[in-house]
Amino acid sequence: MQTSAQNSILLSPFQYLGKQALITVNSLGAVTIFFYKSFILIFRPKQVTGILRQVYHIGATSSNIVMLVGLFTGMVLGLQLYYAMVKFGSEGVLGSVLALSLFRELGPVLTAIMVTARAGSSMTAEIGIQRITEQIDALQTMRIDPLRYLVSPRIAASIISFPLLTAFFNLIGLLGGYVTGVLLLGVNSGAYFNRIQSSLVMSDITGGIIKSLIFGAIVSTICCYQGYFTHMREESSGARSVSISTTTAVVLSCVLILISDYIVTSFYI
Amino acid sequence: METPLIEFRGITKSFGDRTILDGIDLKIYRGQISTLIGKSGTGKSVLLKHIIGLLSPDAGSILFEGRPIEEMSKKELEDYKSRISYMFQHNALFDSMTVFENVALPLQQTTNLKQKEIRSQVMDRIEQMELADVVHRYPSELSGGMQKRVALARALVTNPEIVLFDEPTTGQDPIRRNSILTMIARYRKKFGFTALLISHDIPDIFFISDRILLLWKGKIAFQGTYEESTTLDHPMIDEFLHSLEGFHDELTGLLSKQAFRMRYDSIMKPRQKAKTFTAIVFRLELDLLCQIMGSELAYKSFRTLGEFISTHMDNQGGFSARQSMDQILTILPHTEIDEARNMLDVFARGLNSLLVCSNQDGPDDGKQEACGFEINVYAGITESVSNEDIEKILIRAKAVEKVIAQYRCVTRRELQSEKV
Numbered sequence: 167m168q169t170s171a172q173n174s175i176l177l178s179p180f181q182y183l184g185k186q187a188l189i190t191v192n193s194l195g196a197v198t199i200f201f202y203k204s205f206i207l208i209f210r211p212k213q214v215t216g217i218l219r220q221v222y223h224i225g226a227t228s229s230n231i232v233m234l235v236g237l238f239t240g241m242v243l244g245l246q247l248y249y250a251m252v253k254f255g256s257e258g259v260l261g262s263v264l265a266l267s268l269f270r271e272l273g274p275v276l277t278a279i280m281v282t283a284r285a286g287s288s289m290t291a292e293i294g295i296q297r298i299t300e301q302i303d304a305l306q307t308m309r310i311d312p313l314r315y316l317v318s319p320r321i322a323a324s325i326i327s328f329p330l331l332t333a334f335f336n337l338i339g340l341l342g343g344y345v346t347g348v349l350l351l352g353v354n355s356g357a358y359f360n361r362i363q364s365s366l367v368m369s370d371i372t373g374g375i376i377k378s379l380i381f382g383a384i385v386s387t388i389c390c391y392q393g394y395f396t397h398m399r400e401e402s403s404g405a406r407s408v409s410i411s412t413t414t415a416v417v418l419s420c421v422l423i424l425i426s427d428y429i430v431t432s433f434y435i
Numbered sequence: 436m437e438t439p440l441i442e443f444r445g446i447t448k449s450f451g452d453r454t455i456l457d458g459i460d461l462k463i464y465r466g467q468i469s470t471l472i473g474k475s476g477t478g479k480s481v482l483l484k485h486i487i488g489l490l491s492p493d494a495g496s497i498l499f500e501g502r503p504i505e506e507m508s509k510k511e512l513e514d515y516k517s518r519i520s521y522m523f524q525h526n527a528l529f530d531s532m533t534v535f536e537n538v539a540l541p542l543q544q545t546t547n548l549k550q551k552e553i554r555s556q557v558m559d560r561i562e563q564m565e566l567a568d569v570v571h572r573y574p575s576e577l578s579g580g581m582q583k584r585v586a587l588a589r590a591l592v593t594n595p596e597i598v599l600f601d602e603p604t605t606g607q608d609p610i611r612r613n614s615i616l617t618m619i620a621r622y623r624k625k626f627g628f629t630a631l632l633i634s635h636d637i638p639d640i641f642f643i644s645d646r647i648l649l650l651w652k653g654k655i656a657f658q659g660t661y662e663e664s665t666t667l668d669h670p671m672i673d674e675f676l677h678s679l680e681g682f683h684d685e686l687t688g689l690l691s692k693q694a695f696r697m698r699y700d701s702i703m704k705p706r707q708k709a710k711t712f713t714a715i716v717f718r719l720e721l722d723l724l725c726q727i728m729g730s731e732l733a734y735k736s737f738r739t740l741g742e743f744i745s746t747h748m749d750n751q752g753g754f755s756a757r758q759s760m761d762q763i764l765t766i767l768p769h770t771e772i773d774e775a776r777n778m779l780d781v782f783a784r785g786l787n788s789l790l791v792c793s794n795q796d797g798p799d800d801g802k803q804e805a806c807g808f809e810i811n812v813y814a815g816i817t818e819s820v821s822n823e824d825i826e827k828i829l830i831r832a833k834a835v836e837k838v839i840a841q842y843r844c845v846t847r848r849e850l851q852s853e854k855v
Contacts, residue, residue, distance in 0.1 A: 212543075212544060292531075296529075299525070299527060299530070300523050300525065300527040301527050301528075301529055301530075303489060303523070303527065304521070304523060304527035304528075304529075306487075306488075306489060307487050307489065307519075307520070307521035308520075308540065308541040308544070308545065308589075308593075309513065309516050309517060309541075309545050310540070310541070310544045310545060315544065
């Protein structure tokens with residue numbers, strides 16, 4: 167009797183780990199299938215209007231906030247890098263370091279996190295509400311595939327918008343660095359731009375763009391998935407489940423952005 | 436024998452270890468309104484969702500025009516689904532779209548029609564549902580009844596052969612409930628679809644249904660007409676059907692059909708067979724009134740008629756009940772036919788003055804121009820002997836019905852001059 171109790175205590179962490187591993191693998195599989203099915207449906211007829219509408223919602227309406235964040239990121243980088251570099255007398259390479267940081271790392275990551283917070287959360291909430299109010303069931307009864315109508319345009323629009331927003335972020339970030347580095351702290355203007363031009367190579371730019379494409383796919387898939395399966399949540403229902411789904415979508419997207427950032431970077435270095 | 440449009444053969448469905456549908460056998464015939472009734476949580480919506488394909492059975496077969504749907508090819512299945520529409524209990528309208536966009540969506544997404552053609556078809560449906568004034572409004576800006584009409588317009592815009600209604604009248608007051616049911620019956624007649632409803636609204640639902648299907652403990656315990664259900668001796672009928680029907684008809688305040696029959700039997704059975712009594716059938720041109728004044732106001736008028744009958748006939752020992760959507764039968768067990776005729780004259784004079792409306796309390800908005808109409812109230816009086824079948828009495832009384840009063844809508848000026 168005692169042995170069996172001891173065994174159960176000893177085994178319980180493994181049972182827990184095993185259960186969690188199964189849930190994670192299952193979820194990963196479900197998300198992958200969800201992405202695959204939705205991605206294929208992008209190329210079906212009658213999708214252009216929906217995609218353009220979502221490009222406007224995810225891309226155009228996020229551009230202001232992305233540029234604002236880009237400006238201040240560039241400015242603060244200009245300040246921090248200047249004070250670090252001036253100690254070694256290498257403030258002339260400010261443009262290089264700033265451009266490389268922005269194009270390779272900060273641009274794609276911060277843009278993705280900003281868009282997750284702004285458009286990703288709204289994707290989850292909108293689809294989640296449509297789910298709990300039977301609007302998605304209504305689409306099915308009308309023979310409209312909800313994945314095609316609701317999810318595919320959002321994934322396509324994210325894949326289109328994320329690189330463009332990242333490009334905006336980078337450009338405005340460089341200007342922000344110029345404001346603090348050149349205008350406020352007195353770095354030579356010619357040296358600043360010359361260093362940017364000489365140190366940036368095409369692979370830095372494509373690496374950043376590839377990252378933003380991947381982030382776009384991840385964020386849109388996670389956010390749509392969480393909204394689409396809001397009703398399957400066991401811990402809550404109704405409006406509460408939408409709120410939990412939205413929070414989960416944002417947190418999970420941010421974590422996956424950083425994890426995938428590391429993986430992609432390790433391939434590109 | 437006619438092949439059912441939809442047939443369930445031994446359909447079983449379980450969720451986890453809970454069996455919801457346990458060998459369902461049912462038949463739905465073309466052009467009829469069939470109503471599925473049953474206790475809450477017994478799987479009525481689950482059953483409906485099997486028809487549209489939102490759920491699949493664990494066992495059994497669903498046949499469409501005699502053909503099992505699981506044997507259909509993908510294309511045939513698409514074709515089958517395109518012939519069915521589903522109206523959700525809470526309408527499931529797209530809340531970020533206008534009325535027009537809601538109704539147009541199925542056509543835009545599932546057909547290759549041109550925008551102009553879609554617009555024309557959508558506007559046709561919207562006008563038929565009397566929604567032209569709210570075409571650019573959002574669902575949240577509409578009343579409950581209007582939202583139902585938008586949902587119905589969306590369900591009908593693809594010209595389906597079968598429309599499934601999941602509790603279309605739940606939570607509505609008796610007037611609105613009856614007006615929604617009338618709307619379904621009216622549009623069924625107009626567009627010719629087959630309807631399957633889920634409803635708890637007994638007895639209102641009986642007036643429009645051709646067939647009743649009773650879901651009981653995972654099985655179809657009864658399917659047939661209302662009349663057949665009343666003669667069925669089964670504990671489930673007493674326990675469920677009659678308890679839901681209650682003793683009073685909420686719309687008119689008169690006896691329910693069931694209570695009426697019980698009263699009729701209890702009075703007539705002990706009497707001598709040769710003893711006569713009088714029956715009067717009242718009928719209002721409800722369909723016409725609905726068209727002219729809107730169904731809500733029409734049902735208010737019908738309720739007024741019911742209350743007026745109750746006031747005049749009950750103190751003579753009479754009892755009355757609605758027998759169909761627009762008919763009320765009154766039995767006067769202790770009144771001779773001549774005396775009843777005099778009573779009816781007095782009744783008619785009172786009713787005539789009651790059924791006048793002016794512009795102020797008359798037709799709904801947008802129907803003001805309809806003033807000047809006259810709608811008839813009919814009454815047929817007949818003599819009967821104890822224990823005669825109610826249906827026979829109704830037929831005989833209806834055969835001699837004549838106009839006894841008119842529902843008039845006059846302009847305010849006319850009303851004032853009448854008063855002078």
